[in-house]
Every structure is written in C-alpha cells, then in structure tokens.
Amino acid sequence: MEYTTLGKLEELVRGEVDMLEDSFVTPDEFKNYVNQAIKICEKKIILLHEDYLLRESDEQVVDGNIPLPVDMAGIKIRQFNIFKSGQWQPITRLKHLSLINDVCGTKYIILNNPNEAPMAKLVGETNATKVKFMYIRKANQVVASDDLIDLPEAHNFIYHYCKMKCLQKERDPQAEIVKAEVKQLMSDLTEFLNSMVDDEGDDLLIMDDSFYDDFDSDYF
Incomplete structure (x- = not known):
C-alpha cells in the first residue's frame, strides 16, 4: 500500500x-x-x-541536567555517553536516588517529577559538556x-x-x-x-530495562 x-x-x-x-x-x-x-x-x-524504533539523541549538558526527547517511549534509554576530555565515555544509570551518596565514578539518574518533563542528571561529574544516547521513540x-x-x-x-x-x-x-x-x-x-534478529556482535545495545511499561494488544 x-x-x-x-x-x-x-x-x-x-x-x-x-x-x-x-x-x-x-x-x-x-x-x-x-x-x-x-x-x-x-x-x-x-x-x-x-x-525497530531506536533513535539517537545528542543533548547539551546545562548545570548537570540533560533534557530528554519528547518523543521517547517511557524512559527507554540505551548506551548513554558523555563527552569529556575530548572523547566520548560510556556511563551507566543510577537507578535509585537513595544511592546517590555512594556513587563511584560518573552515573546518570532520571528525574521524573510530577508536572515536569522528565530529565537526566549527571552524578559525580561537573566537566561534561554534552551527551549522546540511543532511545526508543514513540x-x-x-x-x-x-x-x-x-x-x-x-x-x-x-x-x-x-x-x-x-x-x-x-x-x-x-x-x-x-x-x-x-x-x-x-x-x-x-x-x-x-x-528481526538482534545484533549479537560488538555493537549490541544493551537495553536499560528499568521503568518499562507493560503493553497489551487488544484493539477491537
């Protein structure tokens, strides 16, 4: 068609x-x-x-905060990288705010406050100027x-x-x-x-499976 x-x-x-x-x-x-x-x-x-809905995003870091794309499906992020000291460096997600004082190295956390757009925030890092990551879009x-x-x-x-x-x-x-x-x-x-077969080689994008929604397919 x-x-x-x-x-x-x-x-x-x-x-x-x-x-x-x-x-x-x-x-x-x-x-x-x-x-x-x-x-x-x-x-x-x-x-x-x-x-199938994977997309890349490049965002600027402002006071440690990173806006998230408005077309993101839930909070489905893959392969989060910060630009620091002239190169891209991968970091992982801090899943619980209660662990913020125990962070070693650099992490990112998702802030999802009521009546505000979700955003990411860097933890343990003050010099990164931009980030790039893959996400699942709507x-x-x-x-x-x-x-x-x-x-x-x-x-x-x-x-x-x-x-x-x-x-x-x-x-x-x-x-x-x-x-x-x-x-x-x-x-x-x-x-x-x-x-559709997942790429199982070196470029595999490991999903961040926290905060995933359940879906049904009842449409009649």
Whole structure:
C-alpha cells in the first residue's frame, strides 16, 4: 500500500469505501482512526522488537541536567555517553536516588517529577559538556494532512484498520471481512517483528530495562 502521509491515506481509504464526497466519517474521526492504528502498532513493536524504533539523541549538558526527547517511549534509554576530555565515555544509570551518596565514578539518574518533563542528571561529574544516547521513540501521531506515518512495515495494517472503522460506522457487512484482514495483517506484522534478529556482535545495545511499561494488544 503506497502512502506516506495522513492526507494520502485518507484519500485512498475514502476512495475505497466510497466516502470521497460525504462527511459521515469526519476528518477528525478519520485522524483518530489512524492514530489508534499507529498506537496499536507501536505497542506491538515495543513488546516484540523495540529496536525497530531506536533513535539517537545528542543533548547539551546545562548545570548537570540533560533534557530528554519528547518523543521517547517511557524512559527507554540505551548506551548513554558523555563527552569529556575530548572523547566520548560510556556511563551507566543510577537507578535509585537513595544511592546517590555512594556513587563511584560518573552515573546518570532520571528525574521524573510530577508536572515536569522528565530529565537526566549527571552524578559525580561537573566537566561534561554534552551527551549522546540511543532511545526508543514513540511512533509519530499525525495531526496535519502532510504529517508522516513513519511505520512503513505497518502501512498495510493501518490502511485496513481505518477502512474497517469506516465500514463499521456505516454498519456495512463488509466490515467483518475487512476485520478478518486486519487480524491477519497484525499476525503478519507480529511474524515480521519476531523474525528481526538482534545484533549479537560488538555493537549490541544493551537495553536499560528499568521503568518499562507493560503493553497489551487488544484493539477491537
């Protein structure tokens, strides 16, 4: 299924279900269908092979504090490095604030205060100027017509999911047929994710498994 944006997807689905000229399903409703499908896929990906959503971030250190990317899924950080004395140095995470007085060397800790954006803070280090790390991102939620749907392996599922939701609202009996296709496409996506083999060589990115969320895949 060839599309990359919300607008193109909406045009394709509305053409398929004969809704190009009517507003029974409003643009906002359709957008919600798309974002529901994206969230379903995101949860499945994070459950089965979250490295599909791996992204690098470079951040400046300000008074020992490091802002975290707004598109981070939970607090899923890999391979945290500080720039010090002209070179990159890996550091590990301090998981409990109660251990802060017992730190040997440099660590980072996550500050997750209510009503504030989460941030990282360096512990035992005052000279580092920047950091870089890998993290698991959220899938892009679409708002505008030209917003990118950035899960190419899930495009077929997202298309059929939106088609199913439109037909269900119309109470069209074809909705049950498309629902079966949606289930099969989720099965196909699951198989694809299970087939992705982790790199077990020298470049393996060990996950930081603290603060991980549990996910389910109930979407009907």
